[in-house]
Amino acid sequence: xxxxxxxxxxxxxxxxxxxxxxxxxxxxxxxxxxxxxxxxxxxxxxxxxxxxxxxxxxxxxxxxxxxxxxxxxxxxxxxxxxxxxxxxxxxxxxxxxxxxxxxxxxxxxxxxxxxxxxxxxxxxxxxxxxxxxxxxxxxxxxxxxxxxxxxxxxxxxxxxxxxxxxxxxxxxxxxxxxxxxxxxxxxxxxxxxxxxxxxxxxxxxxxxxxxxxxxxxxxxxxxxxxxxxxxxxxxxxxxxxxxxxxxxxxxxxxxxxxxxxxxxxxxxxxxxxxxxxxxxxxxxxxxxxxxxxxxxxxxxxxxxxxxxxxxxxxxxxxxxxxxxxxxxxxxxxxxxxxxxxxxxxxxxxxxxxxxxxxxxxxxxxxxxxxxxxxxxxxxxxxxxxxxxxx
Amino acid sequence: xxxxxxxxxxxxxxxxxxxxxxxxxxxxxxxxxxxxxxxxxxxxxxxxxxxxxxxxxxxxxxxxxxxxxxxxxxxxxxxxxxxxxxxxxxxxxxxxxxxxxxxxxxxxxxxxxxxxxxxxxxxxxxxxxxxxxxxxxxxxxxxxxxxxxxxxxxxxxxxxxxxxxxxxxxxxxxxxxxxxxxxxxxxxxxxxxxxxxxxxxxxxxxxxxxxxxxxxxxxxxxxxxxxxxxxxxxxxxxxxxxxxxxxxxxxxxxxxxxxxxxxxxxxxxxxxxxxxxxxxxxxxxxxxxxxxxxxxxxxxxxxxxxxxxxxxxxxxxxxxxxxxxxxxxxxxxxxxxxxxxxxxxxxxxxxxxxxxxxxxxxxxxxxxxxxxxxxxxxxxxxxxxxxxxx
Numbered sequence: 001x002x003x004x005x006x007x008x009x010x011x012x013x014x015x016x017x018x019x020x021x022x023x024x025x026x027x028x029x030x031x032x033x034x035x036x037x038x039x040x041x042x043x044x045x046x047x048x049x050x051x052x053x054x055x056x057x058x059x060x061x062x063x064x065x066x067x068x069x070x071x072x073x074x075x076x077x078x079x080x081x082x083x084x085x086x087x088x089x090x091x092x093x094x095x096x097x098x099x100x101x102x103x104x105x106x107x108x109x110x111x112x113x114x115x116x117x118x119x120x121x122x123x124x125x126x127x128x129x130x131x132x133x134x135x136x137x138x139x140x141x142x143x144x145x146x147x148x149x150x151x152x153x154x155x156x157x158x159x160x161x162x163x164x165x166x167x168x169x170x171x172x173x174x175x176x177x178x179x180x181x182x183x184x185x186x187x188x189x190x191x192x193x194x195x196x197x198x199x200x201x202x203x204x205x206x207x208x209x210x211x212x213x214x215x216x217x218x219x220x221x222x223x224x225x226x227x228x229x230x231x232x233x234x235x236x237x238x239x240x241x242x243x244x245x246x247x248x249x250x251x252x253x254x255x256x257x258x259x260x261x262x263x264x265x266x267x268x269x270x271x272x273x274x275x276x277x278x279x280x281x282x283x284x285x286x287x288x289x290x291x292x293x294x295x296x297x298x299x300x301x302x303x304x305x306x307x308x309x310x311x312x313x314x315x316x317x318x319x320x321x322x323x324x325x326x327x328x329x330x331x332x333x334x335x336x337x338x339x340x341x342x343x344x345x346x347x348x349x350x351x352x353x354x355x356x357x358x359x360x361x362x363x364x365x366x367x368x369x370x371x372x373x374x375x376x377x378x379x380x381x382x383x384x385x386x387x388x389x390x
Numbered sequence: 391x392x393x394x395x396x397x398x399x400x401x402x403x404x405x406x407x408x409x410x411x412x413x414x415x416x417x418x419x420x421x422x423x424x425x426x427x428x429x430x431x432x433x434x435x436x437x438x439x440x441x442x443x444x445x446x447x448x449x450x451x452x453x454x455x456x457x458x459x460x461x462x463x464x465x466x467x468x469x470x471x472x473x474x475x476x477x478x479x480x481x482x483x484x485x486x487x488x489x490x491x492x493x494x495x496x497x498x499x500x501x502x503x504x505x506x507x508x509x510x511x512x513x514x515x516x517x518x519x520x521x522x523x524x525x526x527x528x529x530x531x532x533x534x535x536x537x538x539x540x541x542x543x544x545x546x547x548x549x550x551x552x553x554x555x556x557x558x559x560x561x562x563x564x565x566x567x568x569x570x571x572x573x574x575x576x577x578x579x580x581x582x583x584x585x586x587x588x589x590x591x592x593x594x595x596x597x598x599x600x601x602x603x604x605x606x607x608x609x610x611x612x613x614x615x616x617x618x619x620x621x622x623x624x625x626x627x628x629x630x631x632x633x634x635x636x637x638x639x640x641x642x643x644x645x646x647x648x649x650x651x652x653x654x655x656x657x658x659x660x661x662x663x664x665x666x667x668x669x670x671x672x673x674x675x676x677x678x679x680x681x682x683x684x685x686x687x688x689x690x691x692x693x694x695x696x697x698x699x700x701x702x703x704x705x706x707x708x709x710x711x712x713x714x715x716x717x718x719x720x721x722x723x724x725x726x727x728x729x730x731x732x733x734x735x736x737x738x739x740x741x742x743x744x745x746x747x748x749x750x751x752x753x754x755x756x757x758x759x760x761x762x763x764x765x766x767x768x769x770x771x772x773x774x775x776x777x778x779x780x
Contacts, residue, residue: 003562003563003565003566003574004562004565004566006569007565016591020590023590024558028558028562042632042633045664045665046613046614046664047612047613047614047664047665047668048592048593048595048596048604048612048613049665050595050599051599055592056592056593056595056596056599057591057592057613058592059592059595060589060590060591060592060595061590061591061592122716122717122737126700127700127702128630128632128700130611130616130628130630130702131628131630131700131701131702132702133628133702134618134626134627134628134702134703134704134705135702135703135704135705135710136705136707136710137704137705137706137707137709137710138544138545139609139704140704140705140706140707141544141707142541142543142544142545143533143534143541144533144537144541147534149618149626150609150618150626150704151532151533151534151541151609152608152609152618152628153532153543153545153547154528154531154532154607154612155528155532155543155547155587155588156591157543157545157547157550157551160547160551160587160590161547161550161551161554164551164554164555164557164558165554165735165736167554167558167561168414168418168554168557168558168561168736169736171557171558171561171562171564171565172393172394172418172561172736173393174561174565175393175394175397175561175564175565175568176393176394178565178568179396184393184738184739185738185739185740186736186737186738187736187737187740188735188736188737189717189735192716192717192735193735195710195716195717195718195732195735196717196718196732196733196734196735197545197550198545198707198710199450199718199730199731199732200410200413200450200451200550200732201406201447201450201451201546202438202445202446202447202448202449202450202451203438203446203707204707204710204711204714204718204729204730204731205438205440205446205449205450205711205726205729205730205731206438206446206707207706207707207708207710207711208708208711208712208729208730209440209441209446209729210708211708212708213706213707213708214438214707217544218542219529219540219541219542221520222437222438222544223436223437223438223447224436224437226520228524228539228540228542236524236539236540237524238520238521238523238524238542240518240520240521242432242518243432274435274436274437275435275437275439278437310516310517310518310521311521312517312520312521312522312523312524312525313524313525314524314525314527314529314530314540315524315525315526315527315530316527316530316597316603317526317527317530317531317588317593317594317596317597317603317604318597318598318600318601318602318603319527320525320526320527320585320588320594320597321594321595321597321598322598324594326512326582326585327512327579327582327585327586328585328586328589328594336595339594339595339598339599340589340594340595340598341589341594341595342585342586342589342590343586344586345555345578345579345582345583345585345586346555346558346559346562346576346577346578347512347576347577347578348574348575348576349574349575350575350577
C-alpha cells in the first residue's frame with residue numbers, strides 16, 4: 001500500500017503538473033517536501049477558492065506533502081534548498097532560469113541525484129496547458145459541427161497527463177539508480193507531452209494523409225457509434241457502441257433490430273462494422289432518439305443496464321461532490337472545512353489508500369530543517385529572525 | 391536513455407490506456423510483448439485508418455512492442471499466455487471476466503508477479519473515456535456560454551491519463567519488489583482516474599461550496615485571464631496572463647496601460663489580481679480585441695514574443711503533422727508508409743529517445759515462443775498447425 005515508503009522527494013514547483021506528480025508520489029508512500037517562497041508561489045491563491053480565501057486548487061493538489069517556506073532570493077535560503085535536495089536525492093522542479101537550481105550545481109553535491117525538470121516548451125520558453133492545446137490542434141476539432149471557431153477544453157488535460165509522465169520518469173530513473181548507482185537528469189516539456197499525445201492516437205498520421213482538418217463531429221465518438229440522448233425528464237445519457245456486442249445490445253433494448261436490418265441494404269452499410277456506424281451516425285441517432293425521449297431516466301437506466309449497454313449519465317459536479325465514495329472521500333481541510341477529496345486511484349490488493357490534507361504554508365519548515373538537515377533549534381530561530389525561512 | 395532495459399512486460403489489453411502505458415515502458419527500454427487474439431483484438435481496426443485499411447490508431451499506440459497472436463479460447467493458448475506472464479513477471483491487462491488471467495491463478499505460478507489490472511469502473515463494470523467524462527461533470531462546464539447542452543471533449547484525456555497512471559503503478563510496485571522481493575496486485579479504474587482528476591483540481595470542493603454548477607465560460611481560462619483573439623489575416627491566438635508579469639507585458643505591448651489604469655477605479659477592481667482579471671474578463675477581451683484584429687499573425691507573433699507575452703497559436707493538425715521535429719519525427723510504418731510519430735517526451739541528458747514502428751500482428755510469435763519459453767521449432771510448428779498461435 002506504501003510501495004514508495006522510505007523515499008524522500010523535494011518539489012520546487014507550482015500549478016498542476018509537477019504538484020500533482022509529487023502528490024501521487026506522496027500517496028504511494030514517499031515523503032514529499034514542497035518548498036515554496038515565503039508567502040507562497042504563483043499558484044497559492046489560484047481559483048477555485050473557498051469563501052475564506054483559501055485556494056481549493058492549491059489544497060487539493062498538495063495533499064499529504066510537507067511544506068517548507070524559504071526566501072529563495074537569499075544566498076542562505078538557496079543553500080538550504082540545495083542541501084535539502086542533496087539529502088533527499090530526488091528533485092522535481094519547474095523553475096525557469098534559476099542557475100542555482102540547475103542539475104549541474106545540484107549534482108555536484110550529490111552525484112546520484114535524480115532531477116526531473118519540467119518545462120513549458122523543450123527550448124525552455126514558457127507555455128501552459130491552454131497554449132499548447134491550441135498549438136497541437138485539439139480545439140479546432142472540438143465542439144459543435146456548426147461552430148467554426150475553436151473550442152478550448154476546460155479540463156487541463158495536458159497538465160494532468162504531464163504530471164503522471166513526471167512520476168513515470170522519476171520512477172524509471174529510480175529503477176536504474178537501484179541497478180547501476182547512477183542518477184539522472186530528465187527534462188520534460190508540457191508542449192512535448194501534448195504533441196506526443198495527439199501523435200500516439202494516430203491523429204497526426206490521419207491529418208497528414210487526409211491533407212485537411214478532420215471535420216468537427218460534435219458529441220459523437222469518432223470512428224464508431226456514441227452520442228448523447230435526452231430522456232423524457234430532461235436528463236442526458238452518453239451511449240456508446242464500440243463493439244458488435246454493445247451495438248446488438250443497444251438495438252435490442254430499443255426495439256430497433258428490424259429497423260436497422262432494413263436500413264443496412266437501403267444505405268448499403270454493414271452496421272456490425274464500427275466504421276459504418278460512424279458514417280451513418282446521424283441516422284442511427286435519429287432512429288434511437290425517440291426511445292430515450294419517451295422514457296424517464298430511471299427507466300432508461302434500468303433498461304440499459306439489464307441489456308448490458310455501454311452508457312454513462314451526464315452529472316453535474318455538485319452531484320458528484322455530494323456523494324463521495326470509493327476513490328472519493330472527504331477531508332477536514334484547515335482553512336476550508338469538510339471538502340470532497342480523492343485517494344489514489346491505484347488500489348493495492350483491492351484497497352484504496354488513505355486520505356490526507358494539505359499543509360499550511362511553511363507548516364513543516366522547522367521540522368524539516370531539524371530532521372532532514374539536523375539543524376539545532378537556535379540555528380532555526382536565527383533563520384526565522386533573518387527572514388530566511390518562515 | 392533506456393532505464394528499463396532488461397525488464398520484460400506482457401500486455402493483454404486493447405484501446406488507449408493500457409497500450410499507451412506499455413508503449414511508454416517500451417520507449418524507456420523494457421521489452422514489451424503484446425498478446426492478441428488471432429485476427430486482432432477489438433481495437434485492431436479502430437479509426438483513424440489509412441487508405442490501406444491499416445489502423446493509424448493501433449500502429450501509433452503499439453510502437454516498439456513485440457506482437458504475439460494466440461487463440462486464447464483454447465486451453466493450450468491460455469497455457470502459453472500464462473507461461474509468458476510467469477516468465478516475464480510483469481503483466482498488464484484490461485480483460486473482463488477471464489478467470490484464467492486472474493492474479494490468483496497467475497501468481498500461483500510466480501509469487502512475485504506484478505499484475506496491474508485495468509478496469510472501466512472499480513466494480514468491474516465496463517466504462518470508456520466518453521462515459522466517465524459525462525459522469526464526472528466535465529462536459530457540463532465545457533463549451534460556449536450560450537450552449538446549455540454538454541460538450542464532450544474530443545481528446546480521450548482520461549484514457550491517456552490512465553495510461554500514465556498504469557506506468558506509475560507498475561514502476562512503484564517494481565521499486566517495492568526490488569526492496570522486499572514481494573509482487574503486487576494493483577487495480578485501476580478509468581472512472582476513478584477521472585473522479586480523482588476533477589477532485590485534485592479542487593473542482594468538487596468548489597461545486598460543493600457553490601451548491602450549483604459553475605457557469606460555462608467559453609474559451610476563457612478559469613479564474614485568471616486567458617482568451618483567444620483573431621488576427622487581421624484570419625489566424626487565431628490564445629493569450630494568457632496568469633501572473634502579474636504576464637499581465638503587464640500584455641498591457642504594454644497592446645498599448646493599453648493607461649486604459650486599464652483608468653478602468654480599475656471605474657470598475658473597482660485591481661487587475662494585478664488574477665481573480666479580478668477573471669471577473670472582468672469580457673471587458674479586458676473587448677479592449678484588447680482591436681489590437682489583434684488590426685494586425686496580421688506575423689506582426690502579432692513578433693510583438694508578443696518580444697514583449698514576453700504568454701501565448702500560443704491555434705494550429706490545425708495538418709500543419710502540426712507537416713513539420714515534425716523535436717518530440718515528433720516520422721517513421722516508415724509497414725502498411726502505411728511515412729507517417730508522423732512521437733518519441734517519448736522524457737529526455738534523458740537532454741536527448742530524445744529513438745523512434746520505432748508497430749509490429750504486424752503475430753510478427754514475433756515464433757521468436758517469443760522460442761526465446762522466452764524455449765520451445766523447439768517442431769513444437770512451434772505444431773502450435774501453428776493446430777491453430778493455437780498465428
